[in-house]
Amino acid sequence: MNTTKVSGLAPWEEPGSAAGRIGKGGVLVLVVLAVLLPLYTIVLTSLSSADTVNRVGGLVLVPDGITLDAYRQIFSDSVVSRAVLVSTGVTVVGTAVSLGVSVLGAYALSRPGTLFHRPILFCVLLMFVFFPGLIPTYLMVASLGLKDSYWSLILPSAVSAFNVVVLRAFFMNIPRELLDSARIDGAGEFRILWRIVLPLAKAVTAVIGLFYAVGYWNAWFNAMLYVDDTRRWPLALVLRSYVVDSNPLPTATVGVSGFGHVAPPTLAIKMAIVAVAVLPALVVYPFVQRHFTKGVIIGAIKG
Amino acid sequence: MSADADTRSVTEVRPGATQAGPAAGPRKDAFAARLRRDWPLLVMAMPMLVLVTAFWWVPALGNVIAFQDYNPFSGGILGSPIIGFTNFAQLFGDAQFIRAVVNTLGITAFQLVFYFPLPIALALLLNSVVSGRLRAFIQGVVYLPHFFSWVLVVAIFQQMFGGAGLLAQILRDHGHAGIDWMTNSDTFILLVTAQTVWKDAGWGTIVFLAALSTIDQNLYEAAAVDGARRWRRMWHITLPGLRPVIVLLLILRLGDALNVGFEQFMLQRGAVGSKVSEVFDTFVYWSGLRTGDFGYGAAAGLFKGLVGLVLILAANRVAHALGERGVYSRS
Numbered sequence: 001m002n003t004t005k006v007s008g009l010a011p012w013e014e015p016g017s018a019a020g021r022i023g024k025g026g027v028l029v030l031v032v033l034a035v036l037l038p039l040y041t042i043v044l045t046s047l048s049s050a051d052t053v054n055r056v057g058g059l060v061l062v063p064d065g066i067t068l069d070a071y072r073q074i075f076s077d078s079v080v081s082r083a084v085l086v087s088t089g090v091t092v093v094g095t096a097v098s099l100g101v102s103v104l105g106a107y108a109l110s111r112p113g114t115l116f117h118r119p120i121l122f123c124v125l126l127m128f129v130f131f132p133g134l135i136p137t138y139l140m141v142a143s144l145g146l147k148d149s150y151w152s153l154i155l156p157s158a159v160s161a162f163n164v165v166v167l168r169a170f171f172m173n174i175p176r177e178l179l180d181s182a183r184i185d186g187a188g189e190f191r192i193l194w195r196i197v198l199p200l201a202k203a204v205t206a207v208i209g210l211f212y213a214v215g216y217w218n219a220w221f222n223a224m225l226y227v228d229d230t231r232r233w234p235l236a237l238v239l240r241s242y243v244v245d246s247n248p249l250p251t252a253t254v255g256v257s258g259f260g261h262v263a264p265p266t267l268a269i270k271m272a273i274v275a276v277a278v279l280p281a282l283v284v285y286p287f288v289q290r291h292f293t294k295g296v297i298i299g300a301i302k303g
Numbered sequence: 304m305s306a307d308a309d310t311r312s313v314t315e316v317r318p319g320a321t322q323a324g325p326a327a328g329p330r331k332d333a334f335a336a337r338l339r340r341d342w343p344l345l346v347m348a349m350p351m352l353v354l355v356t357a358f359w360w361v362p363a364l365g366n367v368i369a370f371q372d373y374n375p376f377s378g379g380i381l382g383s384p385i386i387g388f389t390n391f392a393q394l395f396g397d398a399q400f401i402r403a404v405v406n407t408l409g410i411t412a413f414q415l416v417f418y419f420p421l422p423i424a425l426a427l428l429l430n431s432v433v434s435g436r437l438r439a440f441i442q443g444v445v446y447l448p449h450f451f452s453w454v455l456v457v458a459i460f461q462q463m464f465g466g467a468g469l470l471a472q473i474l475r476d477h478g479h480a481g482i483d484w485m486t487n488s489d490t491f492i493l494l495v496t497a498q499t500v501w502k503d504a505g506w507g508t509i510v511f512l513a514a515l516s517t518i519d520q521n522l523y524e525a526a527a528v529d530g531a532r533r534w535r536r537m538w539h540i541t542l543p544g545l546r547p548v549i550v551l552l553l554i555l556r557l558g559d560a561l562n563v564g565f566e567q568f569m570l571q572r573g574a575v576g577s578k579v580s581e582v583f584d585t586f587v588y589w590s591g592l593r594t595g596d597f598g599y600g601a602a603a604g605l606f607k608g609l610v611g612l613v614l615i616l617a618a619n620r621v622a623h624a625l626g627e628r629g630v631y632s633r634s
Contacts, residue, residue, distance in 0.1 A: 009433060010520070010523070010524070013523075013527070014533070016533060024428060024431065028428060028429075028432070028441060031425065031441070031445060031505075032444050032445070034501065035445060035447060035448055035501070035505070036444060042459065042462065057472055057475075057476075058467060058468070058469060058472035059468075059472065061469075101351050101354060104347040104348070104350060104351065105347065105348050105350070105352075107344075107347055108344040108345070108347040108351075109348065111344070114340075114344050115334075115341040115344070115345065116345065116348075120348050120352065123352065127355065127359055129612050129615045129616065130363065130608055130609075130611070130612045131607075131608050132359055132363035132365070132366065132608065133362065133366060133587070133604030133605055133607075133608055134584065134587050134588060134591070134592065134600070134604050135368070135591050135592060135600045135601040135604055136361075136362035136363070136365035136366055136368065136601060136604070137358065137362040138592060139365060139368075139380075139597065140357065140361050140365060144357070155354065155357070155358065156358045159355055159358075164351070188343060189343035189344060189347065190343065190347075193347075214450050217452070218450075218451070218452030218453075218455070219452075220452060220453065220570070221565065221566050221569060224569075236452055236454050239452075239454045239455065239458060240454050240570065244454065244457055244458050244461060270458075274455065274458055274459070274462075277452070277455055278451065278455065281447070281451065285443075285447065285450065286443075289446070292446065292509060
């Protein structure tokens, strides 16, 4: 059922008053600008020379000579480039682990009536209503010896009950006859999942994968909690330390003598770090955007 | 494998003759048959169960340290002395804890009034955009900040509204005094609400837009024929159409009242001070983890977890009572 008005107004709809339309348009322009303007000036500043930034006295709004100096500098600096690598690695491995575990779990839970179906589902749904608490979780991670390990950034947050339930709802909607006929042809559960269910649920799997990936890329608190070693810092910690708190970048002397004798990062460098942190979301975004509604609605309303 | 096809019919419809049904033989045989049939599914669930056990069940049970004078170095969870509710008693006498409770509830209430209606308004506005492509573009733009981390959002706000930010810079250029909203504790509640709006108001429209698209267009046409103008149609058709979703989300937000953006407050606690920015989660972190008083922090965390549990279950109840499908009713 396509209820959107694709071309113009419905025949019975009177156009709104001119003032009303201008008002609405104005609000929408402001809303769009509120999102895009900060991004624009941040990217532009990161591409501006130190001179330009100094002359303007802050963020640059009007382009005046584009240079990649700031990016060259942050990628020659081992702290930032290492952090990008760490974040990328954690995101890739974490997303693979999370998606694998969630898809398998959701499929296992997609058929009511199978053995232990209810207790397992109960376990997952419990995660919705009760958070075990920061401190016991911290003690558990520490006692597993995961502190300062990259796994501490992945395993504690690997399973999201919400994502499992969304995937499960999709898997349950796949016609039973399809699965049954595959079973009669002798296909095992793993083959059915891989060959029939996943191809049919490609879109939702992609969206859930994006949700997980965004979560890993953005995670700050777990890293702050579990990773003390600055050489293992993900980008979020670097962003906090150098951009928000303006700590000096320990250029060239990472981890040895470290902080103190270098100037705080220039605005262009800060903004370059911000731009690098934003970039992956911007790149992946267009490919999955059209599937958002499905994923979110199924999870939020239908369940 | 042939029994597979009967799985559902056995449990749901109970037809007469199936060799694997529970009625076919003693319970034990049925169990063995079901195990033979369903073991691949159990294997598939295993990784998830291991992770949930390690990072949910064990920590959940580890909350016993809330009732202990817990010392990780001598004794640990088994050897630390049990002190009953001493930690909780201390908690309720702790001015900082009371402050965290008051701040959390205050911020939730404030955002219920000043954040909650915005996605609805924005969705109505978007829905009135006639051109499909323009609307898709605006949607694409407003969803975007949802995918930024809190660190990034705080960094961006700092660059816009901080002491050295764009707004202060523009004000100074025009001969005014600069501003610094990032460290001003008086306006902190406005700042965090603005950040929440910027990050999530656009994303929040998705649910409402979907609800709007399910409203029967014939209703509008019929109303128009009956002479109802724009605003009357909005009042009598659109808003009633949205009501179930609004009620549901409102109830869920109330059930989640103890959660205000955790990272958001952790990140900015230093800049504005703990007086206005201390919330439940930051209290647990600073009074428990930072000081090494694990039992005390765990007590605060457990208190929050249990109150949150009650709130969520109550919210779900209310949703059911109002005829909505609560979120936790999935079979």
